[in-house]
Amino acid sequence: MTKTILITGATDGLGRATALALAKEGHRLIVHGRNAEKLTALTQSLGVDVSSIRADMSDLAQVAKMARHLNETQERIDVVINNAGVFKTAQPLTPEGLDVRFVVNTFAPALLSGLLLAIVPKDGRLVHLSSAAQAPVDLEAMMGKRRLKDMNAYAQSKLALTIWSQDFAERHGDGPVSVAVNPGSLLATKMVREGFGTAGNDLNIGVDILSRVALSDAFATASGRYFDNDSGRFASPHPDAADPGKVAQVVEAINAQIQSAL
Numbered sequence: 001m002t003k004t005i006l007i008t009g010a011t012d013g014l015g016r017a018t019a020l021a022l023a024k025e026g027h028r029l030i031v032h033g034r035n036a037e038k039l040t041a042l043t044q045s046l047g048v049d050v051s052s053i054r055a056d057m058s059d060l061a062q063v064a065k066m067a068r069h070l071n072e073t074q075e076r077i078d079v080v081i082n083n084a085g086v087f088k089t090a091q092p093l094t095p096e097g098l099d100v101r102f103v104v105n106t107f108a109p110a111l112l113s114g115l116l117l118a119i120v121p122k123d124g125r126l127v128h129l130s131s132a133a134q135a136p137v138d139l140e141a142m143m144g145k146r147r148l149k150d151m152n153a154y155a156q157s158k159l160a161l162t163i164w165s166q167d168f169a170e171r172h173g174d175g176p177v178s179v180a181v182n183p184g185s186l187l188a189t190k191m192v193r194e195g196f197g198t199a200g201n202d203l204n205i206g207v208d209i210l211s212r213v214a215l216s217d218a219f220a221t222a223s224g225r226y227f228d229n230d231s232g233r234f235a236s237p238h239p240d241a242a243d244p245g246k247v248a249q250v251v252e253a254i255n256a257q258i259q260s261a262l
Contacts, residue, residue, distance in 0.1 A: 005214060006030040006070070006077050008057065008112070009084030011038035014129075014183060014206045018081065021207050022214075023047055030077065032066070032084065057084045057108040058100050060261035067115035077119050079214045081127045082109035082161075087154045098144040098257075105157035106142075110164050111258040113178070122175035123220075126165070127213050130180040132230055134159035134238040137250050143257075160250050162226055162237045167251045169224030177223040180237070181213050184229045205229065 005022055009015040011033035019031050023046040031052050033039045039052045055066040070077065086104045094103055113126045120126070135155035140146040142160065162180040169178045183206035209229045213219050219227075228235040240246045 002026055002028060003078040003215065004028045004030065004074070004076055005079040005081065006032065006116075007081045007083055008032040008109070011035055011042050014203060014210070015081075015083040016042060017203050017207045018083070018210045019046060021211060023050065025211075030070070030074070057104045058086070058094055060103065060107060060111055060258065063108045063111050064115060064261050067112050070116060071118055074119055076121060077116060077124070078121065079125045079127065080113060080116060080120060081129075081210060081214060082113065083129050083210075084108065085129055088150050092147075092150070092153070093144075096144065099141060099148060099153050099157075101148075101150075101153040101157040102142050102160065105154070106160040106164065106254060107257045107261075109161060110168075110254050111261055113168070114258065117172075117176075120176050124176035125214055125219070126168070126176055126178040127210065128161050128165045128178070128180045129158075130162045130165075130182050130226060130237070131155065131158040132182045132228065134162065136238065136240050137163075137246075137253075139249060139253050142250075142253050159238050159240065160254060163241050163247050163250045164254050166224045166226075166237075166241060167247060172223075175223070177220065179213050179219055179222050179225060179227060181209060181227040182229055183209050 005027050007015050007019050010019045010031035019029055023029055029050045031042055034056045036054055043050050043052050053066055055062040057063060086101050089100055092100055094100055109128055133155040135152055137156045137160050141148045165178045165180040225234050226237045
């Protein structure tokens with residue numbers, strides 16, 4: 001069955017490769033990026049049944065505007081793949097003083113997912129890009145009150161999103177499905193090349209698992225779970241995700257940030 005699938009960060013790396021693979025399967029795609037020229041080139045590569053939307057995910061006001069536009073123009077989005085992410089950057093702070101890793105990797109997907117619930121069906125799916133790199137969330141750093149080094153900020157932002165996905169599933173037991181997935185460590189993306197100085201592993205490892213999480217019946221009842229593609233199985237995320245007190249603090253902090261963008 002043909003699905004309508006939104007992919008954020010679709011103009012490069014894993015997002016682009018996943019978009020190309022899903023287009024070949026005949027799905028209708030909505031591809032997001034922040035570079036107009038790259039978006040045009042991508043839509044031309046994907047074929048006719050595709051639309052694009054442009055927004056800077058480090059600006060939550062733009063994320064909210066994008067969500068409103070999608071709500072107005074789309075009858076239904078079956079799958080949202082929150083792929084856009086940041087690791088190393090020359091500008092680690094937003095104008096508001098927040099770490100861009102938390103904004104792009106955590107706040108933006110949480111905000112976008114929540115705002116699209118009106119058009120994502122109960123049997124739809126929210127797929128959140130997590131990572132094997134997960135670290136306890138420093139709430140002060142999340143709120144922009146303390147600076148972190150690149151790797152620590154990235155790892156914390158990914159655990160925060162994983163925790164949010166888990167909490168979302170508990171609050172929306174009737175759907176849509178919300179799954180956090182580590183698509184594979186050190187895949188051949190621009191992020192890995194710039195961050196680690198290595199060519200990276202076969203990108204198709206990540207493409208395959210994202211396609212499966214988005215569409216396979218094997219993930220239809222996986223809401224709130226974390227899939228680790230390095231081990232090829234569902235796994236437990238960082239232990240903080242099992243601590244009710246820490247989960248509540250992280251979710252409250254995320255919700256406070258995204259509420260400010262509405």
